[in-house]
Amino acid sequence: MxxxxxxxxxxxxxxxxxxxxxxxxxxxxxxxxxxxxxxxxxxxxxxxxxxxxxxxxxxxxxxxxxxxxxxxxxxxxxxxxxxxxxxxxxxxxxxxxxxxxxxxxxxxxxxTPPVPPPEATTAVPEATLAPGPTPAPTPPPAVEPEPEPESALPVTATAPRNxxxxxxxxxxxxxxxxxxxxxxxxxxxxxxxxxxxQEAGSVTSTGRGTPSSSASASASAKSTSSPSASTSPSGSASPSGSATAKSGASASTGAKSGGAADAAAVPLTVTTRPYAWESPCGQTYLVDRDAAKVPPPPTEQDAPSWVSALGAVSADSQYLELTVQGTGQDTVVLQSLNVRVVDSGAPPAWNVYEMGYIGVGCGGGVPTHSFDIGLDSIRPAVTPKSGQTGLPYKVSESEPEVLYITAAAASHDVRWYLELAWSSGTRKGVLRIDDQGKPFRTSGMSGRPQYGYSLDTSEWVPHQAD
Missing domain, CATH: 1.10.260 (434 Repressor (Amino-terminal Domain))
Incomplete structure (x- = not known):
């Protein structure tokens, strides 16, 4: 450390x-x-x-x-x-x-009570076990052996019971x-x-991968020998299998399916900040509330709780920060990053609230490994920003990569998530990247009333974009 x-x-x-x-x-x-x-x-x-x-x-x-x-x-x-x-x-x-x-x-x-020593049953003199009457000097012709007295029986039965x-x-x-x-x-x-x-609003994702041939053989043998082994599709490993771990007070990670063995086989994790800001006032949100009932703009680290409390939706664009890191010394190749649209409809008729403050300048550069997603397209794709190289990248435990995603929507309300394909040696798999188990949501805001926050009056006021 x-x-x-x-x-x-x-x-x-x-x-x-x-x-x-x-x-x-x-x-x-x-x-x-x-x-x-x-x-x-x-x-x-x-x-x-x-x-x-x-x-x-x-x-x-x-x-x-x-x-x-x-x-x-x-x-x-x-x-x-x-x-x-x-x-x-x-x-x-x-x-x-x-x-x-x-x-x-x-x-x-x-x-535990003490156990009597074995000698207790063998060292007792015969005379004490069966005292009996004194025999006559001349025994009768037909004298049967005299039975052992009952008083001696508990002594010989003590050892087995003990x-x-x-x-x-x-x-x-x-x-x-x-x-x-x-x-x-x-x-x-x-x-x-x-x-x-763990930071509020962040998600750590893990996925399942294709095990090596020896691991596959071992899993197959276990499945065959156990009569109770599950044969459902969700329990089988496949190259495209994926899982997501929801965020919590721990940066703990776990796969939804496939068990601990599958999760342990995945050599990387992805930590997602779904409400990162590209600049201090570069983010807008749709909120279904009047301006008088909306609290002031939050700082970036408080944005997730602000969004959650108001049920806000990222408007016009959403800026994601993905930190990809290997979990071991082996190099992991990030092969591709793909968009999966769950639903697309008309933007909600809510008010638009711009972060930052009226009259206060904002700035920010374009970091490396930045990508754009046009969610209004029929088939949205992840494309590198101008002048930057795209995937594949390589990561390991000591060499993480940070990817910046700008997903834009002008005329649709889109629910979507990402899939990151990876490979490491003979293993490969796909990680699903989303917002704590739910799809990301990004909506257009054209024609919606817009508000900015005034430091002079400490209230939201109608504001038109430049």
Whole structure:
């Protein structure tokens, strides 16, 4: 973690020094404490979200390439922090499991009654087992052997009963130990929040891939030998199989279908920011509310909760930020990125609200790996922006890629998602990229009333686009 955090801190210190702005000025504009900003620049902490890093870099006049590099270094530093936390959690789980096992074993041993030694049945003198009357000096001609007294029978039957009882106690002890061992890791890991607080409105997607031939043979053998194995299509691996993991308090990922084995076979993840802004005032939203009932424009990091609370829809265009990263050392090739339209209709008759503020200038460059999608087309496609190269790209754990997608709609209300085809060695597959399990939604806004926010009156006022 030290190297990744140090590299990240070195970059933001360089941006800060070059800007000529003090810690106090930057902290005030970023709405954070000066001490927190000091910790970021000194490498003592890493932001849990990328949004403040991006705002910091833009305030320091970072170039598009520097913005991409800042994002890359933040991803690596944050990933190192997650690995460190997982290692600590695993160590705590192992310690707790060992303690629980030892406690259960000690409790079982204390509850098990002592077993009499085997000598107890063999060392008893014969005279005590069957005292009987003293025999006559001259035995009668027909004297039958005298039966053993009943008082001696419980002594000889003690050992078998003790052995049965001991067996039962031993079986119960094994069950207790196994239950304790299984439950403790569950309780320890059930924090409900994952390793870190994931940015609101972000989605981490994983998909299923085509397993290698040996893995396929193993899966086939298991399916044949198990009479209860599922034969439904959703349980079978295929080259085009895909799955999406919804966002949560964890950046935890998981496949919808195919199980843990399929998810583990996918060598990459895609983290999506569906409400990123290309510039501070470059985004508009359709909202089914009067201007008096709409709160002021949010900051970029608060846009997802603002959109969710109002049921807003991205208007005219939607700007997506996709961070693609490998999960191992193997290189993964991003083969193609395709658009899938779920539904298309007329735009809703709602009001349009422009982010930013009236009279305040906005700016922003075009970062590398930027793509356009024309959602009004009969067959929308992902096309590189002018002068930029398109897919295929290569990614790994240490070399992520950030893709910027601008999806435009002028005359339709479109619900859509993306499919990312990948390959790595003999494996290949497709990742579905959407908005927390739902399609993205982008709508045209032609002819709709438009509003801008005035800092002078602190209210939304009718505003016409330039």
């Amino acid at each position: 030290v190297d990744e955090t140090a590299d990240f801190a070195a970059l933001i210190r360089e941006l800060k020094d070059r800007s000529g702005l003090s810690y106090g000025v930057l902290a005030k504009r970023l709405h954070m404490s000066t001490s927190t900003l000091h910790r970021y620049c000194n490498g003592d902490a890493v932001p849990t979200e990328y949004a403040p890093v991006e705002r910091f870099a833009r305030l320091c006049k970072a170039t598009p390439d520097e913005l991409v590099e800042a994002h890359r270094r933040w991803i690596l530093a944050d990933g190192a922090r997650q690995r460190e936390r997982k290692s600590a959690a695993n160590a705590a789980n192992a310690t707790a499991a060992t303690t629980a096992t030892a406690t259960a074993t000690a409790t079982t041993a204390a509850a 052995r049965r009882r001991t067996t039962l106690f031993a079986a119960a002890a094994v069950a207790v130990v196994l239950a304790a061992t299984a439950l403790v890791p569950h309780f320890m890991s059930g924090n409900g929040g994952g390793d870190r607080k």
